[in-house]
Amino acid sequence: MDKLECIKVFRHVARLESFTATAIELNTTQGAVSKKIAWLEGDLGFTLFHRNSRKISLTSAGKQYLGFCHELVEKMTLTEQLINKQLSLAVGTLKISAPSAFATQRLAVPIRKFLIANPEVKIDISVDDKHADLYRDDIDIAIRASYLKDSGLKAKKLLDHDVCYFASPDYLKNNGTPVVPEELSKHTCLTYSLSTTSNVWQINKKKFMVRELFTSDSPEMLVKMAILGCGIAAMPKWMVQESFKMNQLTELFADHQKGSLPMYAVYKNSDYLPYRIRAFVDFIASYFESELVN
Amino acid sequence: MDKLECIKVFRHVARLESFTATAIELNTTQGAVSKKIAWLEGDLGFTLFHRNSRKISLTSAGKQYLGFCHELVEKMTLTEQLINKQLSLAVGTLKISAPSAFATQRLAVPIRKFLIANPEVKIDISVDDKHADLYRDDIDIAIRASYLKDSGLKAKKLLDHDVCYFASPDYLKNNGTPVVPEELSKHTCLTYSLSTTSNVWQINKKKFMVRELFTSDSPEMLVKMAILGCGIAAMPKWMVQESFKMNQLTELFADHQKGSLPMYAVYKNSDYLPYRIRAFVDFIASYFESELVN
DNA sequence: CCATCATCATTCCAAATTGGAATACCAGAT
């Protein structure tokens, strides 16, 4: 027997002080109401109503229990409404994980705009170059360069980075400056360990397997090692633009067609995605899209 | 589908993070667990778990809802235990209704003893010569002289009053002093309106229908009217003992056998009578019983 | 990359439960 159902019926009976009236109000039969109350009393271990062929009245225990039932139903309704509201409106705290360079250099501006547009949303961004576990760490959205292997996660592409190749002037002086991609095989390369295709570089639509000397999950570390003359690296252009200007790094294959590196917003796949997540992903995606146009 | 049952299953699943393990723990099948969680999710309108062929994990909504479920189950258990405790132990407030003369002159002493013997019980005594409605006025016990007509109420006899007949010396001087009961018919009598047999007086096992001049629901009012010489009245002896000593009243038919007037403790008939009620009724009844012996 | 395996979802059917209608029952009202 459904206790919650019985409790709801009990509240009606207590208000109307009649099984028959309750049955009419609830579009059922008096017999059904009687059975439910009787079952509830049996389950609780005490009687809820004094009965009398003419009328019924709550026992003291019934009165006390009624108070609890009112509380219960109200609390339940409010809780369910609250959760549903949080799922359907842009409210709550958005936990984001993003790699440090991208977060500071590309994400800060659109996040600021998003916060202004969605004043009910807070953002808690965890800057982390590792791939966080969205489930274990309770993260809503992770910004990632590499493709998702994990099912149960959905990904939306945010943008394609223009990849560029570079090395330090010192390195090039010592090892020669490659002019055609085929020359890459003679050089040592610095690769990004989290990319599934870290040692396969694409230039002019052709793939070149490169020799890894050093690999890291930190793009900044790779840039730093390149500046120190450790080898040739490939990174999104915006990440090294400053270093080009300061002559710490020199761009290679500048007029060749290079591959692009996609960036994804990854989130848990769920039938009822909290709206703040969808709102953020859509906002960021369209932000980068319009940036492309401008 | 029983939502409360689903909630209980949900708590297990959330703890064990597995439908299969939950099924084993609850001695049911994995299919049943799956159905229950699926139904609950449908009812709530949001998903509780992220699923994955290898493991499941709570969604953020699921986490939030789980908190509510814990609260709910705990509150429910506590409430039911509390009410059952109040029904089975001598605790709580006992609402008593008693007629004023009896309350002050016969009940005060045993009530004091009861309160000492049952320190967890409070007493709220409503002194009222009228018959209170135990249901409407939320009264646990009514002390009454007259028999119960109401079913749904139970009564326990506390004692038999020794009834005595009396009138004022003045009245007897003016109207003559009856010596045999048969003479009552020549007198005017003061009767107690709440007694069903108010105008039928019993002496030497014979019944006499008396002429009512004045009737009231207040015994004290009847005594007062008798003192003023209004007629002959019948009352429990303890109520007029003082007036005899002060020569305000004179006893009649002193050596005849008079009827006795029973006094009852009346309480609502219930399968699960709160224990404080039974405790009080038993206590008072045995108090008057032992008083009789002494 | 593929086969395996653990896990959840679904399906189908038997069994248990529930709800409705009629009836029994009960006590207050007249």
Add this chain to the structure above:
DNA sequence: ATCTGGTATTCCAATTTGGAATGATGATGG
């Protein structure tokens, strides 16, 4: 004493539930 308005009970049809088997899916490990 009878009538009446209400609750309890009974019986059966209809619905729901639970179990076992099966299907589907994706992580895991070679």
